[in-house]
Amino acid sequence: MDLVQLQRQFVDYKTSLYHEGFLDEQFTQLQELQDENNPDFVVEVVSLFFEDSERLLNELARALEQQNIDYKRIDAHVHQLKGSSSSIGAQRVQKVCIAFRNYCEEQNVEGCLKCLQQVRHEYSLVKTKLESLFQVRLPCRREIFFLSKKVLP
Amino acid sequence: MLSCGGGSGGCSKEMAVELGDEPHVLAVDDNLIDRKLVERLLKNSSCKVTTAENALRALDYLGLGNDTLEGTVSEVNMIITDYCMPGMTGYELLKKIKESSVLKEVPVVIMSSENIPTRISQCLEEGAKMFMLKPLKQSDVKQLKWHLMKCRN
Numbered sequence: 001m002d003l004v005q006l007q008r009q010f011v012d013y014k015t016s017l018y019h020e021g022f023l024d025e026q027f028t029q030l031q032e033l034q035d036e037n038n039p040d041f042v043v044e045v046v047s048l049f050f051e052d053s054e055r056l057l058n059e060l061a062r063a064l065e066q067q068n069i070d071y072k073r074i075d076a077h078v079h080q081l082k083g084s085s086s087s088i089g090a091q092r093v094q095k096v097c098i099a100f101r102n103y104c105e106e107q108n109v110e111g112c113l114k115c116l117q118q119v120r121h122e123y124s125l126v127k128t129k130l131e132s133l134f135q136v137r138l139p140c141r142r143e144i145f146f147l148s149k150k151v152l153p
Numbered sequence: 154m155l156s157c158g159g160g161s162g163g164c165s166k167e168m169a170v171e172l173g174d175e176p177h178v179l180a181v182d183d184n185l186i187d188r189k190l191v192e193r194l195l196k197n198s199s200c201k202v203t204t205a206e207n208a209l210r211a212l213d214y215l216g217l218g219n220d221t222l223e224g225t226v227s228e229v230n231m232i233i234t235d236y237c238m239p240g241m242t243g244y245e246l247l248k249k250i251k252e253s254s255v256l257k258e259v260p261v262v263i264m265s266s267e268n269i270p271t272r273i274s275q276c277l278e279e280g281a282k283m284f285m286l287k288p289l290k291q292s293d294v295k296q297l298k299w300h301l302m303k304c305r306n
Binding site: 026029030032033038041044045048049052076079080082083084088 | 183189193194266290291
């Protein structure tokens, strides 16, 4: 498979992620911030997102196991997760966070537990998709940069 | 989305910097991903960037904190801060800056993921130069820099 075909495959996969709502406009913004001087920007930000989200998900699970649930604390964590997912364009994760915050406000433990499960699910989906996306990329970024200018609109 | 403050709050001669100098921006945000993003956005607009993870650290950096060391105060041309932060909020930070005789002329921009009109007007009334909705885009930061440069000339 040549460079052009691989590049096309990358673009097609990425497009499907947008169509399925996994990624939104904000992810495009991230890519536009990447250039020859900062060739790893997207991977760096997404990696930070993975680390941070995993930490938050663990905190959330722990907080919901407590006898006396601290909804303020849970809300603070969900707010963080909502913020980060919004900043990288992980739309489906962000949407669950919105519902999660509503349950926090209602102090509804069942609702919160359901949302935690959902957000874990959406997070693991987008993580897998993003990891696949980065694998499809070719190692030589300079060639992709020049190629995309010539071959693709 | 950008909301701008009124024409008051002129720029003193001390703030005027020669053409070609990079403005130094202090970015305050408790979210790691958002800090990385705002840093990249500002650097792409040719700004020097210092980040702080909360309002207290920001105050220390600005020379208004309890832990400020002698001779470490740096000059900053603009402060951009998140609204929702644990401990001291961005709004409270804004007030502290405006209360300072040394720093009150420094433009302060507030960012928030929540579009709450009363919050926006509260910040603008307290002297914020602008209120920006997260996630930030390159176009938002370009406009921000334009306002900043206009203020200096």
